[in-house]
Amino acid sequence: MNKQKLSFWQIWNMSFGFLGIQFGFALQGGFMSRIFQTLGASSDEIPMLWIAAPLTGLIVQPIIGYLSDNTWHHRFGRRRPYFLIGAILSSITLFFIPYSSTLWIAAGLLWILDASINISMEPFRALVADKLDDTQRSYGFMVQTLVIGIGTWIASNLPWFISYIGFSDSAPIGVVPMSVKIAFAIGALVFLSSIIYTVFTTTEYPPSNIEEFKNKSKNSNFSKEIISNIISMPKTMKKLGIIQFFSWFAFFTMWSMSNPALTEHVYNSPMPIQSDFNLNTNDLEDLSSYDYANTKFQMASNSVGSAMGMYGLSSMLFALVLTFYTSKKKINRKHIHMFSLLIGGLGFIMMYFIKGQPELLKYCFVLIGISWGSILSMPYAMLSSSVDPEKMGITMGIFNMFIVIPQIIAAIGGINFVSNIIGDEPINSMIIAGLSLIIAGFANLLITNEKAIS
Numbered sequence: 001m002n003k004q005k006l007s008f009w010q011i012w013n014m015s016f017g018f019l020g021i022q023f024g025f026a027l028q029g030g031f032m033s034r035i036f037q038t039l040g041a042s043s044d045e046i047p048m049l050w051i052a053a054p055l056t057g058l059i060v061q062p063i064i065g066y067l068s069d070n071t072w073h074h075r076f077g078r079r080r081p082y083f084l085i086g087a088i089l090s091s092i093t094l095f096f097i098p099y100s101s102t103l104w105i106a107a108g109l110l111w112i113l114d115a116s117i118n119i120s121m122e123p124f125r126a127l128v129a130d131k132l133d134d135t136q137r138s139y140g141f142m143v144q145t146l147v148i149g150i151g152t153w154i155a156s157n158l159p160w161f162i163s164y165i166g167f168s169d170s171a172p173i174g175v176v177p178m179s180v181k182i183a184f185a186i187g188a189l190v191f192l193s194s195i196i197y198t199v200f201t202t203t204e205y206p207p208s209n210i211e212e213f214k215n216k217s218k219n220s221n222f223s224k225e226i227i228s229n230i231i232s233m234p235k236t237m238k239k240l241g242i243i244q245f246f247s248w249f250a251f252f253t254m255w256s257m258s259n260p261a262l263t264e265h266v267y268n269s270p271m272p273i274q275s276d277f278n279l280n281t282n283d284l285e286d287l288s289s290y291d292y293a294n295t296k297f298q299m300a301s302n303s304v305g306s307a308m309g310m311y312g313l314s315s316m317l318f319a320l321v322l323t324f325y326t327s328k329k330k331i332n333r334k335h336i337h338m339f340s341l342l343i344g345g346l347g348f349i350m351m352y353f354i355k356g357q358p359e360l361l362k363y364c365f366v367l368i369g370i371s372w373g374s375i376l377s378m379p380y381a382m383l384s385s386s387v388d389p390e391k392m393g394i395t396m397g398i399f400n401m402f403i404v405i406p407q408i409i410a411a412i413g414g415i416n417f418v419s420n421i422i423g424d425e426p427i428n429s430m431i432i433a434g435l436s437l438i439i440a441g442f443a444n445l446l447i448t449n450e451k452a453i454s
Contacts, residue, residue: 003205005136006131006132010202011132011143012147014202015143015147016197016198017087017124017194017195017197018121018124018147020191020193021117021120021121021151021194022151022155023151023187023190023191024113025152026187026308027094027155028113028114029254030155030156030304031159031180031183031184032050032097032255033258034180034259034298034305035097036106036107037259037260038174038271039174040174043261044416047257047411047412047413047414048413050255051408051411052107052110053114053407053411054403054404054407056118057114057118057404058400058405058408060118061122061400061401061404062226062394064082064118064119064122064123064397065122065394065396065398066220066225066394066397068082068122069126069394070220077204077206078123078130079126079127082119082120082122082123083120083199084195084199085120086116086118086120087120087192090117090120090188090192091191091192093109094113094184094185094187094188095184095185095188098176099181101174120195122396122400124144128140129380129384130204130205131205139323141377141380142322142323142377143323144376144377145319145376146323148315148319148376149312149313149369149372150316151312152313153310153316154312155190155312156305156306156309158182158183158187159179159301160306162179162182162183163177169299170298173294226394229395229398230398235449236382239443240399240447241401241402242402242443243337243379243444244399245402245405245406246406246436246440246443247341247371247437248402249406249407249409249436250344250345250432250434251433252406252407252415253410254368254433256410256415257433258304258430259301259304261351261425261426262300262361262430263297263300263301263304264426264427265351265427266351266355266357266361267303267304269297271297272290272294272297304361307361307365310362311365311366313366314365314368314373315370315373318373322377330454331454332453333378337444338441338442338444338445340370340373340378340441341374341437341441341444342438342442343370344367344371344372344434344437345435345437345438346367347363347367348364348430348431348433348434348437349430349431349434351430351431351434352427352430352431380396382452383396415429419431
C-alpha cells in the first residue's frame with residue numbers, strides 16, 4: 001500500500017492521545033511508591049508491590065496487539081476502539097487510587113490501572129507504523145515522544161503545583177494528602193479527553209480487501225500466532241530485546257525506588273517509621289513529631305516528583321530537535337540510541353554524589369530524559385523497519401515482552417539483590433539503574449541491519 005506523507009499536525013493528532021497515557025504513567029511512576037509508603041510499605045517491599053505493572057503488560061499487550069490486528073470497525077477503525085476502552089477504564093482507576101485505605105487496595109488498583117493503560121498504549125505504537133511509510137517512521141515516533149515528554153513534565157509537577165497554590169501536604173496517618181488526590185483527578189480527566197481527541201481527529205487505512213480480511217481474522221488462532229511469531233522473530237528484534245532488557249530494568253528501578261532513595265539520600269527526609277513513635281498513647285509530643293516528619297517527607301516527595309518531571313522536559317526537547325531533523329534528513333538510529341543511553345546512565349550514577357544537594361537533582365534527570373526520549377522512539381523505529389507490516393500489532397505486543405520481563409525480574413527481587421551487593425541504602429538502587437543503562441547503551445553495537453539503523 002502506498003501511504004501518503006502526513007503533515008506534522010496530522011502526526012500530532014494521531015499521537016496526542018499519548019499525552020493522557022503519559023499522564024497516567026507519570027503519576028503512577030512518580031507517586032505510587034509514595035502512596036505505598038504512606039500506607040505503611042517499607043522500601044524493601046516496594047519493588048514487589050510494583051509487580052502489577054510488568055505482569056499486566058506481559059499478559060495484556062500481546063493479546064491486544066493480536067486483537068487489534070484482527071479488528072476492523074467501520075467508524076473507529078483497527079486501533080482506536082482499544083484506545084477508547086483503555087482510556088475509560090484508566091481514568092476511573094486513576095481517580096480512585098489515592099483514596100485507597102489499605103496497601104492491598106492500592107496494589108490491586110495498580111493492577112487494574114496498568115492493565116487499562118496497556119489496552120490504550122499498545123495499539124498506539126502500531127498506529128504509527130500503520131499510518132507512516134518507512135521514511136517517516138523515525139519522525140512519527142519522535143513526535144510521539146515529544147507528546148510523551150510534555151505529558152511527563154506536566155504530570156510530574158502536578159502535586160507540587162497543587163501544593164504550591166495552597167492544598168495541603170499534611171494528612172492523618174495512612175491517608176494520602178489532598179495535593180496528590182487532586183493531581184490524580186486531573187490526570188484522569190486529561191487521560192480521557194486526550195484519547196477522545198485522537199479518536200475523533202485520526203483516520204485509519206481500511207483493509208485492501210475487507211472480505212479477505214474478515215476470513216483471515218476468523219480463521220486466525222491466537223496461540224499459534226504468538227508461538228509462530230516468537231519462533232520466527234527477526235535477528236534485529238532479538239538484539240533490540242537485549243537493549244530493551246537493560247533499559248527497562250533501569251527505568252523500573254527508577255520508578256519504584258527513586259522516591260525512597262532520593263527523599264532519604266538527597267533531601268534527608270525519609271518516610272517516618274511509625275514504630276519509632278508512641279502513636280497509640282495519644283502523646284501529643286510524639287504525634288506532633290510524627291506529623292512534622294511525615295509532612296517533611298510528603299513535601300520532599302513533591303520535590304522528587306517535580307525533579308523527575310525534568311526527564312519528561314528534556315526528553316521533550318530531545319524529541320523536538322530530532323523531530324525537526326528527521327523531517328528533512330535520515331539519522332543513524334543506532335548511534336543516537338547508544339549515546340543517549342550512556343548519558344542517561346551517567347545521570348543515575350551522579351545521584352549518589354549529590355547527597356544533601358537537592359538543587360542538583362534536576363540536572364541528573366535532564367540527562368536521564370535524553371535516554372528516555374530515545375527509548376520511546378529509536379527501538380520502535382528500528383523494529384518497525386524490520387518486520388512484516390501486516391503483523392505490526394502482534395509484533396509490537398511480543399516486542400514488549402522485552403520490556404516487561406526485566407521489570408518482573410526487578411520486582412521479584414532483582415533490584416534488592418543487585419543493589420544490596422553494594423550496600424543496603426536505597427540510593428544504591430540508582431547506581432544499579434545507571435550501570436544497567438550503560439550496558440544497554442553498549443549493546444547497540446550488536447545492531448547491524450542497515451535498514452534498521454538509518
